[in-house]
Amino acid sequence: MSGKQENYKILMFPWLAHGHISPFTELAKRLVHRNFHVFLCSTPVNLESFRKSTFDPSLEFVDFHLSSTELPKKYHTTKNLPTHLMPTLKAAFDESKENFRNILKTIKPDILIYDFLQPWAPQVASEEGINSVVLLPCGAACFSFVAHYSIHPEMEFPFEPLRFPETDLENSEIIHAIINSNESKERFLKCFEMSSASFILINSSNQIEATYINYLSELVNKEVVPVGFLVQEPVKTPDDSVFLNWLSEKTTKSVVFVSFGSEYFLTKKEIEEVALGLEISGVSFIWVVRFPVGEKMNLDEALPQGFRKRVGDRGMIVEGWAPQAKILSHSSVGWFLSHCGWNSILEAITCRVPVITIPVQLDQPMNSRLVTELGIGIEVRRDGRRYTRGQIARAIKKVLVEEDGKEMEKNVDKLSSEVRGNCEFEMNAAVKRLVELAQG
Numbered sequence: 284m285s286g287k288q289e290n291y292k293i294l295m296f297p298w299l300a301h302g303h304i305s306p307f308t309e310l311a312k313r314l315v316h317r318n319f320h321v322f323l324c325s326t327p328v329n330l331e332s333f334r335k336s337t338f339d340p341s342l343e344f345v346d347f348h349l350s351s352t353e354l355p356k357k358y359h360t361t362k363n364l365p366t367h368l369m370p371t372l373k374a375a376f377d378e379s380k381e382n383f384r385n386i387l388k389t390i391k392p393d394i395l396i397y398d399f400l401q402p403w404a405p406q407v408a409s410e411e412g413i414n415s416v417v418l419l420p421c422g423a424a425c426f427s428f429v430a431h432y433s434i435h436p437e438m439e440f441p442f443e444p445l446r447f448p449e450t451d452l453e454n455s456e457i458i459h460a461i462i463n464s465n466e467s468k469e470r471f472l473k474c475f476e477m478s479s480a481s482f483i484l485i486n487s488s489n490q491i492e493a494t495y496i497n498y499l500s501e502l503v504n505k506e507v508v509p510v511g512f513l514v515q516e517p518v519k520t521p522d523d524s525v526f527l528n529w530l531s532e533k534t535t536k537s538v539v540f541v542s543f544g545s546e547y548f549l550t551k552k553e554i555e556e557v558a559l560g561l562e563i564s565g566v567s568f569i570w571v572v573r574f575p576v577g578e579k580m581n582l583d584e585a586l587p588q589g590f591r592k593r594v595g596d597r598g599m600i601v602e603g604w605a606p607q608a609k610i611l612s613h614s615s616v617g618w619f620l621s622h623c624g625w626n627s628i629l630e631a632i633t634c635r636v637p638v639i640t641i642p643v644q645l646d647q648p649m650n651s652r653l654v655t656e657l658g659i660g661i662e663v664r665r666d667g668r669r670y671t672r673g674q675i676a677r678a679i680k681k682v683l684v685e686e687d688g689k690e691m692e693k694n695v696d697k698l699s700s701e702v703r704g705n706c707e708f709e710m711n712a713a714v715k716r717l718v719e720l721a722q723g
């Protein structure tokens with residue numbers, strides 16, 4: 284596509300989390316390919332890795348500095364942030380509204396595309412005479428659920444797969460915050476209301492979430508427009524050879540990839556349960572274990588005694604970070620034991636890998652239910668509120684050893700093909716809406 288939109292400038296402003304910046308960057312790249320001039324703004328620490336991996340002169344990264352001097356710069360991101368500092372980061376972000384205004388004044392974009400955690404961003408845009416639209420980086424199942432309880436707290440959610448037992452609700456910080464705090468509800472709804480656009484963009488596809496996309500539109504009274512999956516194309520780098528060599532020694536679809544995303548840190552007890560669950564299951568695995576910056580536990584102290592020796596070459600344990608999308612696209616990976624962050628779910632579908640779900644917080648319980656509803660995975664059962672080695676091993680064996688997963692493998696394969704066919708079409712429809720918005 285070329286032509287008029289060549290002149291349009293778009294400023295993208297995600298929340299300070301890797302899992303949010305990543306889909307915003309993917310959308311930025313797709314808009315650049317359609318001749319928009321795109322700016323993506325975040326804190327320098329967040330932009331570091333995106334600057335390295337994204338080369339395109341029509342995509343410019345803009346440093347957004349937080350006003351707070353109290354929070355060291357390395358903590359201007361949720362990635363590796365010690366959990367107790369999250370409220371400080373959120374406050375520092377809100378307090379930096381005027382820094383954001385200066386960026387808007389300098390760039391003067393035609394459109395601001397912002398995230399759902401900063402209702403002040405569209406407000407500042409409106410004060411500066413700039414059009415704005417929100418991009419929801421996570422799924423419609425989650426957002427319709429949260430919008431439903433914000434607007435109709437007394438009514439049960441209309442779709443059965445997303446009705447949760449009390450214990451699951453207590454575990455999900457986001458639901459807890461919405462149900463218990465008027466301030467959170469207002470802030471959340473304001474993000475939809477404040478945009479000048481009559482539509483909302485969402486990182487999803489009608490192929491997987493049509494029911495929830497329609498229900499969300501009805502709830503917030505704005506059309507919800509899916510842009511397709513904003514998933515990065517895996518690019519090979521020399522650093523990946525250690526993973527890819529290890530995987531190439533394994534048989535097709537025999538390995539489970541295990542990750543809890545970029546923000547959640549397992550407790551010592553949880554590390555023990557996951558480790559022993561993997562050990563009991565008897566399958567091969569790659570497991571990424573993360574610790575918060577500055578609170579580094581020793582991995583060997585955290586793992587159960589003798590674990591590494593007992594699993595030997597059957598298990599690869601990675602501290603910190605692994606190239607998830609590349610690992611998932613390797614033919615030796617059969618299943619993904621995942622915390623169900625939204626990006627992880629979209630990457631699993633794209634790479635045709637079914638999911639064993641182990642949701643821990645935020646939108647993850649809703650995403651997990653969507654996975655089972657789509658028939659592309661199973662949930663690890665909890666014993667009370669906790670995940671135990673026995674239930675983890677049981678779920679893995681059920682799908683990998685006892686062959687109960689064959690149907691889900693077929694389903695994810697089919698779904699992946701359908702989504703691929705549809706995403707380009709959805710992106711083009713969304714671009715049309717953006718051009719209309721820019722033309723005012």
Ligand code: UDP
Binds near residue numbers: 547603628
């Ligand atoms: N990711 C990765 N390597 C890791 C951990 C995470 O590449 O070791 C990427 C993953 O591929 C996904 C993102 O980080 O794109 C995590 O986003 P998600 O929404 O799944 O979870 P969150 O981090 O927001 O909990």
